[in-house]
Amino acid sequence: MRRTLYDKLVDAHKVCDLPDGDMLIYVDFHIMNEYTSPQAFSGLETKGLKVRRPEAHLSVVDHVNATRGREAPDAASKLLIDNLEKNCRTHGIAFYGLGDPRQGIEHVVVPEQGLVAPGMLIACGDSHTTTYGAFGALGFGIGTSEVEHVLATQTLRYKRLKTMRVTIDGALPPGATAKDIIMKVVQVVGAGGANGYAVEFAGAAIADLDMAGRMTICNMAVELGGRAALIAADDKARAACSGRPHSGHFAFEGETWATDPGAAFDKEFVIAAADIPPLITWGTSPDQSVPIDGRIPQEADMATPKAKSALARALDYMGLKPGQAAQDIPIDSAFIGSCTNSRIEDLRAAAVVLRGRKVAEGVNAIVVPGSALTRQMAEAEGLDKVFTASGFDWRPEAGCSMCLAMNDDVARDGERVASSTNRNFEGRQGRGARTHLMSPAMVAAAAVTGRLTDVRDLMKETA
Structure with a gap:
């Protein structure tokens, strides 16, 4: 059976089918920040639950902190940061706080630490978790109740999406970048044109991009309305996952993590790279x-x-x-x-x-x-x-x-x-x-x- 990359990733992480047609999926890695996590930890405490796999979670400070200096800009922000640190200490979760040499924006930190690999499923309380699709991984944003659920069980209720492929043919003209590719795609498909879809990006222009460019495209694919964005894992992606502090922690052997030739998509778009200006x-x-x-x-x-x-x-x-x-x-x-x-x-x-x-x-x-x-x-x-x-x-x-x-x-x-x-x-x-x-x-x-x-x-x- 010929399968899309999206279907391979979902199938690899399905725990079981649920009676209502949804499924339960396993989450390889979960990321939190100071803004979206407090209610989830409060829910655990109320229910008397523990974090099931502390080593499969990471917390960073990035949303509310000041960047002029190493502090919170106000008392409310400081409270959010302090609460996250306290909750992580209580549950044994890695915390990259202010002053930590690994601290930064979550979707920048995770790749540079080697915490993403082809074949993974990554969840985070932030819509731009689609970024990890650049590595042939399935990443998506989740809500507060889902954050609580993944902390307690390492699983999520999930509904399979339809599939869309966007092919960018040819080479980009001078001055055009990955940012222009995704802005063009959003323009063509529409801001809500991918609602209910997992979007795969393909074509020569995508293959030519470096990993930063691929991350830019998958990051902004959420502006199409898609809940997942994907690019086939290739030698560039695998090389980018190696030589990092946590490289090799997640490894999924025996699969190419690319769409099978001839696999069908529910919807397709083709855009000529030559037609993409700044x-x-x-x-x-x-x-x-x-x-x-x-x-x-x-x-x-x-x-x-x-x-x-x-x-x-x-x-x-x-x-x-x-x-x-x-x-x-x-x-x-x-x-x-x-x-x-x-x-x-x-x-x-x-x-x-x-x-x-x-x-x-x-x-x-x-x-x-x-x-x-x-x-x-x-x-x-x-x-x-x-x-x-x-x-x-x-x-x-x-x-x-x-x-x-x-x-x-x-x-x-x-x-x-x-x-x-x-x-x-x-x-x-x-x-x-x-x-x-x-x-x-x-x-x-x-x-x-x-x-x-x-x-x-x-x-x-x-x-």
Whole structure:
């Protein structure tokens, strides 16, 4: 029987079928952060339950901590962090807290510690757990009650998803990146177009990507509505899992962890890589994007009354005009970071643009490496000096920072941010904040020009 990678992963972890049609699945590894775990531990305590396999869990501090220094920004945040540390100590769970040399954003930390491998099933109370699909593993976000269940039993109730394959044929043109691939996919499939699906990415352009690029794509696939994102495990993926502190802890032999030739998918999309330019979002949903050399849509471009209404609302919130050239949009802030784009490869790409240039007057520019290890690596390469010489604020601590308004990095009402993050919802980076998503290199280009800018133009200047 020819099976998709998704079906192989689910079948390998099924414990049993349940009477209502769902199944019970085994969770190889579970990750927690300070924001989504407190209620789950309270539930265990109320029921008198213990953690079944403490060694199969990891807790990190990343959402609410400050990145300017090693502290919590307020008393409420400190309480969340202290409670997580106490609960982990009580139950014997590994805890990467502030000051720990392994601390950082959960979806950056896990791969660099070697805690992901092809064939695994990973759960976490964070929707962007789809990131681990880059390694041929099944990762997905879970709710608080499910966190409690996996702590107590190492299993979850699960409903099998439908399958979708998105093939990116050919090679990317100059200036386009993995971030542009996934933004294009979200644009084509739609922000909710993959609801109920596990999405597999395939094609030459995907195979050519490094692991950081693959993680970017799987990370943002959740913006399609998909609960799982996958890329077949290959030699790149296996090499990326080796030589890490915990490499070899999880190993699943006897399976290729790739879709069988001829296996059927419920839905398929094919996109030509040559048709993917550097993109920016203009609206308040990740699927509202245009090429950087394009224009903001007009009502005539919208096919339905619903689309016209969404356009009007987004333009009103974003303070933009129909038909406005994307490169005429000024910015107030530039942010490079988040679980989507804060890895060493992302910092290197931005540094190429920034080297020898200065951040435009009036622009607040911040870069937050995704982990303490990433920061150390970047500083060893001198990337911190490139950022600081250009006028970026190089943050000394890792965390989610300005990706979401949950710490002290909050954009002001009306502030326009060029951002390497994953979501541009209303209020995502602060009440009234206006977010434009793009690649790290494009954020750097916007920072030095003071407006949304085609990075290809800057690349020509330095060629």
